[in-house]
Amino acid sequence: MNIFINGNSLKAFTSGTPQRGLIKALCLLRSDDKFTVFVSMDAEALQLSDYWNSLRNINNVNIVSNLSSQRNINIKKLFGIKNYQSWPKGFDFYLSPGMPEYFNKKQQPSISTVADLSSINAPETSSLKWHGNRIFKNTLKWCMKSNSMIGAISNFTRDELIEKYPAQKELFFSLHNGIEDFWFDDKYETNELTNNYKTQNYWVWWGFGSNRKNLGRLLEAYSELKTENHPLPQLLLIGEIAANQLPVKDQINNSTCVELVPFQEALSLKELVRNSKGLLFPSLYEGFGLPIIETYSQGRPVLYGNCTSMPEVASEYGIPVDSLDVKSIKTGLLKMSQFEISKEYEELVKKYASQFTYQNAAQQLSKLIDQLSTQ
Template identity: 30%
Template sequence: MEPELTGGRLDGIGVYTQALLANLPGAGCVVQPLSFAPPGAPERLRVGRALPLSFTLATIGDLILPSSARLAVRDLGPDGQPLDLYHATDYRIVRMDCPVVATLHDALPIAHPEWCSPRLRGLKNWLQAKAARKADHVITGSQYSVRELVECFGVDERRISVVYHGVDPCWFDAPDAADVAATLTRHGLRPGYFLTVGTLQPRKNIERLLQAYLALPPVVRAARQLVIVGAPGWRSEELVRRIEAARQQGENVCWLSAVTEHAELRQLYAGSGAFVFPSLYEGFGLPVLEAFASGVPVVASNATSLPEACQGAALEADPLSVPEWTAAMHTIVRDEALRTRLVAAGQRRALQLTWAETARRTVAVYQSILTQ
């Protein structure tokens, strides 16, 4: 398994991979990280041992060789021992001479092509379809994703296991108050703001969130900023213009486009008064779980996998309804009893979804395959 990196920063797949590498040993699994990174690649792209072929060469071989051909990886285990099983934590897999598990997080490029860059959509569709066919077993993060994998890739539901994602224990520990205050001061923030986290792209639905915020009563907007944390992504140009226009008109909107330090992100969660996540599509929704663990009340979309992830611990709203989001945001800041209930429910939910539990359930999947 190998983590993904985007611009030098771990993305969601990278966080998942890193968490498994850290927690699988504690669940009784001996792990050997393997990497498709080519020779001479930067250190940050090389994890554990290099596979005998680059992904490009292995894929070409996969296409031209008989389906019975397998990439020999049995001598790449710890101390040169045979590998019992290979786990690809994204869709970049080839046929191996041992059982293969693939984690497929969603079927977004096929299910909703309008939310994916055309430049990458065809490649991702092809790679995910091949991964779904070649894997002996598939892991995904929600029951919602199971339905999509069956419908979009034709995966036999009997070959799919749901293993929920988790949250690192550090999220349950409140950051130092002085550090939080310093971070807020540096960014010109006041405690109690609405916070959202995610790359600026259409499916994150930040444009409707901005509209909902601007429809709040002036007294609420004056007291509570809207803080958007996320790098600009595909088709974000118009949203960026709208954010800048709101700021120029004196609205309490702050966009932080370059938060890369984990400690700083935790401090931004800690300083918030409510976490708002209006996403149109999620395979799971890790930011919501991080907000739960941080003790922040959450307003979340009622779409795709998010109700399954939240299990009633968030105030839910229709991501397509701006008025519904305005009402939910207004409610969460003025109803203290509701806020208290949501914080408690969120922390209970986060305690059920730790990376240690994810690792334990993942090992159970491995064992079921190896004993078949």
Template identity: 25%
Template structure:
């Protein structure tokens, strides 16, 4: 099968959506023989792009976010329309059977079937968790395009139910296909973890959080819970600083936690696997997620996991994580205290987590995605005949 995929996620840091596109299309191309055209701001290319340089991207993005919000929204809308002109030209030149939209905005009208991956409905149901310019861009396109899409893929049954209920799409037009941890995530040897800690000047005992520091990640709750934990274990926050990340920082001084919280900034997957492998426990207290890849990544590396009892996280974690109320710092503190004080319990959760993570694979995700593409293309062809 020949198709075009929106590869714009590669223009940013390699976080959730970029990992989705990379891992899915590596499996589709290498194992299933799919011919892919990767759409970017310079048109189509036959090979998968490299993710952006983290330092350069961070500097440029922080400067860009310093512009007035209406100007940011106008620039983003202009770039989107330019991308769509390149998409139409690409469709004429390579004549694909499917266009796969992986970015936030539904695709435009095209002379071929369109499949749109929705990672979550936070821009619909949790608008306060996003900056205004993102909402403006989303509102400009979403409502008038979503019902024109031929099929929607989403990454959890939780989000599938939300889409059917809140967007009114027919159930037959929405398919949930789980993501998976990358093959790069597996338990790392103690010597490698120790070298990472020395390089990054981190303590031996630490609790780990992984994710962009933004409001829906619920970091203020984590900071308040840490203050209630008796053990003086450090907290390591791994991920880009994001937007709206000041609320948790403002708690450090009054709670006397300045010396217990470390930030690494964005880290690559090799470093991230070391961080997971060395953590006493990984905590993911998000208020809302469409999937929650860090939960499975941590499990694959042998880290016990505490996750919020919210949105998709119970579906992803199953019974292999300690689930807590994302509104109650005492509940999270009790879970942290319980695992930090009990090595045997940590081992039990770590073993359960490795088994849970092994149930998810990008190969399965690719096969199920290809079946959706083939079904949608065949249905479109039947209508034309």
């Protein structure tokens, strides 16, 4: 079988990570098929050169540089031009992982997957600007009428799709994200930061601190408890705070118990998570919430927002809070401070996390490809 893959949907640096892992696992799983990845090799794509090279090293994968620039494609999408892209015909199957895509009648069967509908249902939490929001809305609308099936990275996102497009209910399915393979091995790396924190009592958070991550309320709750002399762990924030989150930066700078450090190499991050007392993750909106599973893979608990996909992904193993209520977050922090990480708990959450692999996601997608190809 000759399978087309929309490589432009793999270029998102962070949110594209599980889709890139899924596609690589799918190519390895279906070794008798031929995969052709079409991608606009712009600056965004070139940042992922290691990933494209890893695909090139798989015998059944060919990467084609798309002649249409991403900018020109987006302009056409923005102005409602449905035939915004001249995808080639003649493939046996068409895939667009992580991004809704329009495929015409000769480009079938087809599957697109969608991360979340935050730009539509919760625009205040979305990273998309007005033009990105319109592009997403247009493409999603066209996708509904042209794809054989449409995947969602969580049951929550699937249900959002059903609510918005009830007539297409039968098209939607859940395809849960996997996490990167290194979370499941026994390799760790130390550096000055990991050594400094190894003997300390601390909670951890990592990512890009946009509005949706709700760090302002988390830090407010944490600060109030410290002022009330509760013996809480230190708080280690790993990553970057969005430029428009100046109050959050001030909260960090004014605290002696909160430290912000840059993004860490993968195995050093894993070391920091393993040695922590757990993850604080009271987000306002998540399509999935990868850090929850990544933390569980290291046997550590999670405080999470009791909204969107997080209760589904965290299951019964974490501590839910009302993300909009500082008092609720304070109560959750006190529960986290008293949480006993037993050997039984570590084994339980590690086993739960072990199902969220790229290989499992690829096997599920592979079965759907076979089903649709024989209809």
